[in-house]
Amino acid sequence: GQNIDQPTEMTATEGAIVQINCTYQTSGFNGLFWYQQHAGEAPTFLSYNVLDGLEEKGRFSSFLSRSKGYSYLLLKELQMKDSASYLCAVRADQAGTALIFGKGTTLSVSS
Amino acid sequence: DAGVTQSPTHLIKTRGQQVTLRCSPKSGHDTVSWYQQALGQGPQFIFQYYEEEERQRGNFPDRFSGHQFPNYSSELNVNALLLGDSALYLCASNDDTNTEAFFGQGTRLTVV
Numbered sequence: 001g002q003n004i005d006q007p008t009e010m011t012a013t014e015g016a017i018v019q020i021n022c023t024y025q026t027s028g029f030n031g032l033f034w035y036q037q038h039a040g041e042a043p044t045f046l047s048y049n050v051l052d053g054l055e056e057k058g059r060f061s062s063f064l065s066r067s068k069g070y071s072y073l074l075l076k077e078l079q080m081k082d083s084a085s086y087l088c089a090v091r092a093d094q095a096g097t098a099l100i101f102g103k104g105t106t107l108s109v110s111s
Numbered sequence: 112d113a114g115v116t117q118s119p120t121h122l123i124k125t126r127g128q129q130v131t132l133r134c135s136p137k138s139g140h141d142t143v144s145w146y147q148q149a150l151g152q153g154p155q156f157i158f159q160y161y162e163e164e165e166r167q168r169g170n171f172p173d174r175f176s177g178h179q180f181p182n183y184s185s186e187l188n189v190n191a192l193l194l195g196d197s198a199l200y201l202c203a204s205n206d207d208t209n210t211e212a213f214f215g216q217g218t219r220l221t222v223v
Binding site for chain 1: 115144146151152153154155156159166167169201203210211212213214215216217
């Protein structure tokens with residue numbers, strides 16, 4: 001079966017750094033995605049990893065270890081607007097096909 | 112660029128009724144996927160359309176069907192609605208050379 005696990009909730013304070021972990025067990029692997037979703041809105045793309053290592057994009061970084069079936073999303077210099085759900089998703093097949101999502105991690109940032 | 116657009120934004124239906132949701136993909140995208148997102152859950156893949164054919168299907172009953180038109184827009188149809196079909200229905204588009212899927216704002220379906 002396909003399984004993606006991430007913590008349900010996390011809290012942090014403004015200016016801090018938070019790491020959201022994701023582990024996956026899927027029949028195949030062709031990329032891991034992180035999306036941000038504010039309440040009542042569409043998911044928006046944050047990052048994509050297909051090879052092992054760290055991808056950095058401004059305040060956001062994402063890491064992948066394919067041998068461990070593990071990824072994390074690192075958010076630096078947290079802002080109140082970062083309060084949202086963060087979705088880890090795996091493309092288990094060739095490019096252009098379905099994404100398998102985890103249940104999402106709700107991050108609450110307080111002042 | 113309008114991005115991915117979905118209609119309607121909200122919908123209330125009665126058990127047993129049928130519903131059609133619509134999606135226009137981002138310009139230049141030829142692949143459309145539909146997802147169901149229940150409250151507090153991640154999106155679940157329903158099916159994907161490419162070149163007007165259903166290319167892949169998730170674990171959803173036959174009550175869920177779809178269509179893709181020559182202009183790449185798509186419809187999701189759900190028959191014999193159940194209370195459990197209440198969810199946010201998301202449409203995502205991409206092209207086969209693009210890694211990123213772009214999501215529409217979704218249609219909030221409530222079945223009463």
